[in-house]
Amino acid sequence: MNARDLVLGRLRAALGPEPAGPAEVPREYRPAGRPADVDLLAHRLVDYRATVHRCADGEVARVVDDILGGRRVVVPPGLPRRWLPATVEAVTDDRLGTELLAALDGVVTAAAVAVAETGTIVLDGAPDQGRRIITLLPDVHVCVLRADQVVAGLPDAVDRLDPRRPLTWISGPSATSDIELDRVEGVHGPRNLHVVILSPAADPAPEPAAGAAVEPATDAAPDRRDAPRPPPPPTATILRMALLHRATLRPSKLELLAAWLPGRDWFRGDAGADLERVAGYRFDDPAGAVGIETMLVRAGNGPVHQVPLTYRGAPLDGAERWLVGTTEHSVLGPRWVYDAAGDPVYAAALADAVLAGTGQAEEYFEVDGRREPRDPSMVIGTSGARPAAVPAVGTVRDVVAGDPTVIVTDTVELAVLRRLGGGTAPGGTALTGSWSGQPTPLPLAYASVR
The missing domain is CATH 3.40.50.10420 (NagB/RpiA/CoA transferase-like)
Structure with missing residues (x-):
């Protein structure tokens, strides 16, 4: 008898007779006891x-x-x-x-x-x-x-x-x-x-599976797979997440913008009037390092201005001309606030939102370790044909300030409208938005592949 047989023999003796069949596995798991959400x-x-x-x-x-x-x-x-x-x-x-x-x-x-x-x-x-x-x-x-x-x-x-x-x-x-x-x-x-x-609905009529043969109708429409795609209807799917903190900012965002906005060539309105926040939306930075928020603001009875902002925990190299100001966040500490047109993270997020339809971020407050959703103040969507393939944005090569502000990267060109509700459409796939008092979606930005 070799060592292997000796060890196996001892194991068999310790385990006893072989059971007649597989052991019964209890599966009386405790159910959740509540309806599905x-x-x-x-x-x-x-x-x-x-x-x-x-x-x-x-x-x-x-x-x-x-x-x-x-x-x-x-x-x-x-x-x-x-x-x-x-x-x-x-x-x-x-x-x-x-x-x-x-x-x-x-x-x-x-x-x-x-x-x-x-x-x-x-x-x-x-x-x-x-x-x-x-x-x-x-x-x-x-x-x-x-x-x-x-x-x-x-x-x-x-x-x-x-x-x-x-x-x-x-x-x-x-x-x-x-x-x-x-x-x-x-x-x-x-x-x-x-x-x-x-959505819950009545069951549709049964149809052939993907691999089944289908008899074409005599008046069937021609295959339009290679034809130009018609503009899809506007979409309004909330896709990503922005985690917010209940905190104070000194100075506040509106205080920063009240000092910065009247100095822009595209600003129209009473520079001395109080600045009002009309609505806003956010994008998600996949790396989780940069806050991306677009604010719609109005000075007095002037037009609605669109101001995309990025929030960073340290200065962005080479972006001094785009700095709106700095603020002290009661939770996160000092934050550098930039006109997002000069921030490459915003360019990538905007291109994804317009060309890939990733949409706006769903907003949550972090409260005592729990996440509480916040209702969006506006809904964004897209309108117009999208490219079959969305390229990586690459490096930002040029930013031309104005209305619209044009952002040129290696592969895409983005146009951000500053005053909403007027002006000439630059062309391309459009990002649109609607909010309380503005039920009809208005163009916010355009994107096209170079």
């Missing part, structure tokens, strides 16, 4: 830097068009065809190889269940969700979720799932960090996760 799920997903869209079943194709129009995407064989616009080239997964999957721009799937408490989407390999690999290699994952698939907590999700199926648990885009705690996205899966939550 779809709004909580959306907030958790946004917190994880996912993009959330909410629409009816019949609007899914439009949302997918906004995200992936003009691109090649992989779809599982059981995905409903009604979710796919004609502007995407859908490749049905038939055991596609890894090289082809990695070359595709995105993937569109359904889901099995979602957990509101943790912001988690679960796929189980069903025909409308497909193999796990198709949601790992493409850079963009669009996941369509019905409201009735949302449960309150993990025990409720486990109760709905079959543990024998291949389960994939997704909480936001793929992200990791190195020893320096620098966040890196897209290492283990898609960098961009879009979750489309369907």
Whole structure:
């Protein structure tokens, strides 16, 4: 007898007779005991830097068009065809190889269940969700979720799932960090996760799946995949998150602007009148280092002026001409406030908002370790055709002050309107906004690929 047999013999003797079958696993998990909260799920997903869209079943194709129009995407064989616009080239997964999957721009799937408490989407390999690999290699994952698939907590999700199926648990885009705690996205899966939550509605008529053959109607419209895309309807999806603090600023933002704004060539109004905040919106800096806020202000009875600002914890090198002033934040300490037109972080955020439709940041207050949402004072959207592919903004090469203020980068040209409601449209895809007293969206900025 060798040492191996001796050790195994002792183990068998200690364990006793072999059981007749696998042990029964108790699965009487404690349920959450409360109804599912779809709004909580959306907030958790946004917190994880996912993009959330909410629409009816019949609007899914439009949302997918906004995200992936003009691109090649992989779809599982059981995905409903009604979710796919004609502007995407859908490749049905038939055991596609890894090289082809990695070359595709995105993937569109359904889901099995979602957990509101943790912001988690679960796929189980069903025909409308497909193999796990198709949601790992493409850079963009669009996941369509019905409201009735949302449960309150993990025990409720486990109760709905079959543990024998291949389960994939997704909480936001793929992200990791190195020893320096620098966040890196897209290492283990898609960098961009879009979750489309369907409004409760009557079930649509059944349609063929993505891989099924379809008999064309005799008067079917021609394939317009290569035709110019019509301008999409304005969208108003809140996508990102801005974390705010209940704090005091000395001097305040309006006090800084009251001293700075009348000195701009594009200012119109009574320089001595009190400055009034009309509305505002925010973008998210993915790095979390720079605050990005756009304020709409009015002096007396003058026009509404748009003033994008960035807030930094240290001076921005080479940006002295764009400095609005400094202020003391009661929580964060000294802040350097810049006209955002001269800040490259703003240029990247504005380009994404206009050309990629990432929208405005959802605003939260940090209160005693809890996050309380704040209602937006305005809603922004986009109007006009977007490019099939949005390039990286690159370096800011030139900024031409005026109305509009033109920001030129390596790959895009941005035009920020200063006085709203008049003037000539520069052209390109438009960022629009509406607020209390202004229900009709007005152009705020334009972007075009160079």
